[in-house]
Amino acid sequence: MTETRSVQAAAPLSGAGRPQGSALEVLRAFAWLGVSCFGGPIAHIGYFRAEFVTRRRWLGERAYADLVALCQFAPGPASSQVGFSLGLIRAGWLGGMAAWCGFTLPSAVLMTGFAFGASALTGSPAGAGLLHGLKLVAVAIVAQAVWGMAASLCPDRQRASIAAGALVLVLFVAGSPGQVSAILLGGLVGLALCRGAPSEPQAAVAEALPLTVTPRVGGVCLALFGGLLLATPALSRLGGGAALFSAMYRSGALVFGGGHVVLPLLRAAVVTPGWVSDNAFLAGYGAAQALPGPLFTFSAYLGAVAHLPPGGIPGAIIALLGIFVPGILILLGVLPFWEALRRRPWAQALMRGVNAAVVGVLGAALYSLVWVSAVQRPADFAIVAVGFVLLMAWCAPPLVVVVFTATAGVAEGLLLR
Numbered sequence: 001m002t003e004t005r006s007v008q009a010a011a012p013l014s015g016a017g018r019p020q021g022s023a024l025e026v027l028r029a030f031a032w033l034g035v036s037c038f039g040g041p042i043a044h045i046g047y048f049r050a051e052f053v054t055r056r057r058w059l060g061e062r063a064y065a066d067l068v069a070l071c072q073f074a075p076g077p078a079s080s081q082v083g084f085s086l087g088l089i090r091a092g093w094l095g096g097m098a099a100w101c102g103f104t105l106p107s108a109v110l111m112t113g114f115a116f117g118a119s120a121l122t123g124s125p126a127g128a129g130l131l132h133g134l135k136l137v138a139v140a141i142v143a144q145a146v147w148g149m150a151a152s153l154c155p156d157r158q159r160a161s162i163a164a165g166a167l168v169l170v171l172f173v174a175g176s177p178g179q180v181s182a183i184l185l186g187g188l189v190g191l192a193l194c195r196g197a198p199s200e201p202q203a204a205v206a207e208a209l210p211l212t213v214t215p216r217v218g219g220v221c222l223a224l225f226g227g228l229l230l231a232t233p234a235l236s237r238l239g240g241g242a243a244l245f246s247a248m249y250r251s252g253a254l255v256f257g258g259g260h261v262v263l264p265l266l267r268a269a270v271v272t273p274g275w276v277s278d279n280a281f282l283a284g285y286g287a288a289q290a291l292p293g294p295l296f297t298f299s300a301y302l303g304a305v306a307h308l309p310p311g312g313i314p315g316a317i318i319a320l321l322g323i324f325v326p327g328i329l330i331l332l333g334v335l336p337f338w339e340a341l342r343r344r345p346w347a348q349a350l351m352r353g354v355n356a357a358v359v360g361v362l363g364a365a366l367y368s369l370v371w372v373s374a375v376q377r378p379a380d381f382a383i384v385a386v387g388f389v390l391l392m393a394w395c396a397p398p399l400v401v402v403v404f405t406a407t408a409g410v411a412e413g414l415l416l417r
Contacts, residue, residue: 021058023094026087029056030102033083036399037103037292042365043138044079044294046145047398048086050391054148058090061152065355070338072183072358075253076327077296080104084328085335092212104324107293108300112316114287115304125413133383133409135374137402140387142366147392150359158193159356162186166360171368183357190353191346215336222333225326229253240309241318244275248299248322253330266302275306299323383408 029051037047045068052058059067071081080103087099154160166182173181228249235246247269255265270276284301291297303319304312341347375381387405390396 021090021095023087023091023098026091026095027098027102030083030087030099031106032102032399034103034106034293036402038134038137038402041077041079041294042145042362043141043370045082045362046141048079048082049145049148050141050398052086058086061149062355065149065153065358066338066351069183069351069354069358070334071331072179072361074327074330074334075255076330077252077294077324080294080296080324081327081331084331088212088335100324100328104294104297104320107288107291107297108316108320110291111284111288111297111301112304112313114284115301115316125416126410127413129410129413129416130406131409132374132380132413133406134402135370136380136383136405136409137387137398138370139366139374139384140391140401140405141398142362142370143384143388144391146359146362146366149362153352153355153359159190159352162189162193162353162356163360163363165189166357167363168360170361170364174368179361182361183354186357186360187350187354190356191350194352195345195349213332213336218333218336221329225253225329225333228326228329241314244303244306244308244315245318245322248303248319249326251299252296252323253326266298270302270306275308276302280305296323379412383412 033044033047033051037044049064053061053064067082067085068078071078071085074081080100083099083103084096088096091098150160150163154163166186169182169185170178172178232246232250235242235249237243251265251269267281271278271281281302284298284305287301288295288298297320299319299322300316303315303317306315306319308315310318375384383405386408387401390401390404391398
């Protein structure tokens with residue numbers, strides 16, 4: 001029975017344009033990731049690749065890389081957009097919503113609980129060690145993603161050079177400007193140098209994304225995205241929940257790269273007008289670092305603690321929807337056109353460069369976002385090395401590595417006490 005289920009889960013998608021799974025299957029898969037997916041958006045992309053490309057085979061490496069590149073381009077939370085797309089591909093509209101709910105709601109519920117005082121997990125050596133061990137998980141997961149994607153997407157010296165150039169650019173130009181510039185330049189260099197790249201296996205080139213988004217629906221979503229963005233000043237003047245939604249919508253619509261990049265926008269949106277104190281903002285941000293799921297669920301905490309009606313759980317729901325809606329709308333708006341565009345020869349060359357640049361961006365993130373903050377002593381490096389070997393050589397599920405590194409982090413924290 002178990003073997004039959006795993007074979008069905010691993011069945012690749014057909015090119016017929018029809019979803020191959022159920023919303024319940026998607027919900028189960030993403031709910032599991034929602035409670036075990038630590039490490040921020042870059043690590044989430046690694047988790048998704050391990051789960052849905054390598055293990056379940058819902059889509060291939062190249063299609064997944066194209067989705068990642070698209071979501072890096074678009075404003076909004078990149079990992080949540082990738083997750084929504086995976087659910088949409090697997091089980092249609094209900095699958096997309098199931099993926100979003102499964103991945104987002106566990107973290108959102110925890111952040112809302114923290115707003116009501118569920119902040120007891122602080123300060124002890126064991127607790128600090130646990131949090132540190134969870135940071136080390138991200139290092140191993142991102143390293144696995146970089147290794148696997150580099151082998152697939154940088155097979156020649158042109159694309160390896162694009163990846164290296166993107167890595168250098170992102171390391172020296174911090175934040176979303178460096179990431180977006182690296183991807184744009186990678187596409188332009190790919191357009192010039194990668195037209196004559198060795199042809200990929202036919203399955204990789206012909207693989208279709210069985211999307212249920214029509215161009216008409218895409219156009220409506222783009223119009224909604226722009227209309228709501230233009231309406232935010234009027235919503236702000238209404239006060240209350242409308243003003244909170246407006247502030248969150250602007251933050252979600254104007255940020256590229258997601259994750260930590262949204263924090264300055266959120267601070268300006270809620271601290272500057274006096275809705276949330278600076279201390280409360282920083283306390284919530286600290287809690288968000290320790291939780292699985294997307295960092296954008298920090299908005300639920302802000303909506304719950306804001307000195308602005310309705311506050312509490314209704315405020316958390318308004319803030320959560322406000323920050324995620326623009327990213328989903330823009331994604332749905334461009335997906336139907338993206339599928340047609342990526343099949344043209346010049347677009348394939350451009351995407352070879354973009355995909356190679358994405359590998360470089362991931363490599364830079366491995367160092368600047370996770371390695372520097374997590375690996376502080378030789379014992380940390382040893383834990384990461386063991387976790388990486390478990391993932392790469394033993395093909396251990398990510399949760400096993402999470403449990404190992406968390407346990408090792410607790411032990412390390414107690415020994416260093």
